[in-house]
Amino acid sequence: MLLEARAGEDTAVSAAAAASLQIQVEPVGRWFEAYLKRRNRNASVSFQELEEEQVSSEESEDEEFQLEEYAMLRTLDPKDWKCSQCSQCSQCSPGGGAPPRSRCRLSTDKSIVLKHHPDKRKAAGERIVEGDNDYFTCITKAIETLSDPVKRRAFDSVDPTFDNAVPSKSEGKENFWDVFAPVFERNARWSSRKHVPTLGAMESSFEDVDNFYSFWYNFDSWREFSYLDEEEKEKAECRDERRWIEKQNRASRGQRKKEEMNRLRTLVDAAYGNDPRIKKFKDEEKSRKESEKKAKVEAKKREQEEKERARQAELEAARLEKEKEEEEAKQVAQLAKKEKEIQKKAFKKERLKLRTTCKVDPHERTLTT
Secondary structure, three states: OOOOOOOOOOOOOOOOOOOOOOOOOOOOHHHHHHHHHHHHHOOOOOHHHHHHHHHHHHHHHHHHHHHHHHHHHOOOOHHHHHHHHHHHOOOOOOOOOOOOOOHHHOOOOOHHHHHOOHHHHHHOOOOOOOHHHOOHHHHHHHHHHHHOHHHHHHHHHOOOOOOOOOOOOOOOOOOHHHHHHHHHHHHHHHEOOOOOOOOOOOOOOHHHHHHHHHHHHOOOEOOOOHHHOOOOHHHOOOHHHHHHHHHHHHHHHHHHHHHHHHHHHHHHHHHHHHOHHHHHHHHHHHHHHHHHHHHHHHHHHHHHHHHHHHHHHHHHHHHHHHHHHHHHHHHHHHHHHHHHHHHHHHHHHHHHHHHHHOOEOOOOOOEOO
16 A cells, blocks of 8 residues: 655655465464364354463463372371382372372472472361471472472482383284284383384384394393482481482392392393284395305306317317317328328339449459449
């Protein structure tokens, strides 16, 4: 659209306006979800409003969860605070009132600290146990653990809801993928590397299968077991005791780590031993080697035959050459013999002639010349 010309000015067009283009686009990702919600509600709602609604819904669920676990929190034993921390997500919770929850989804929301703070509960008329014997100790230690990345990793490493079982070598012969695929999927959780390869299918290439087993045979696990340390070095009374505790803890962690790696190695060995693709690849490799061996034997045989033919040809050529030389020598000898005979006959003829010429006539007693 052009602006109206001012007084004393002329409106001028420097270039023709391009025609508008209509492009059809489709919502994807979270915008597609917002689009579906707007369409289903038959209302125009912004994506931000839908996102705020979802957050509000999650907060409502968390609030409901906290209200349900309030009675359970009172049963926590501060002396056993490590087990109490997992009570939010596992079925081993004291009192058992909490619904099962994935450990990796545990919230670090500190609002629970404010809600159950002793001062707030005391103001509400609740009788508070002095010292570290109150269940609030479990809450503060849980928030401290969940908020610290290192402690959180140690905490997640010993998730009691995780199934550490692995199939034996005798399992999975008939239903290999049904037995082993879920086990590899859940253990991929401990991988330090992203993009963990999947077990694949029967049609997977040799490269994919080889990469899969190479990855799992060299599996780099972030799982560690410092959370299960029986002794806390902070409670040591002197440096020597602290060193002794650290030594004991390192040995315990190393043993558990070794057992964990043996567990994974057992899993990979069992899968490798039952994998029908491995047998197929081995059979193909065996057939290929046998074919190569057969081709090599045949090639060697052809080479020997070629050498034998060449040797026979050389012998034949030598024989012919020898026969030729003998024939030539024979002809030369025959010519020499014939020449000798001719010379002998000529000599004999001349000698006879000489005798006749030199013969003495008895009557003439003269020598015939």
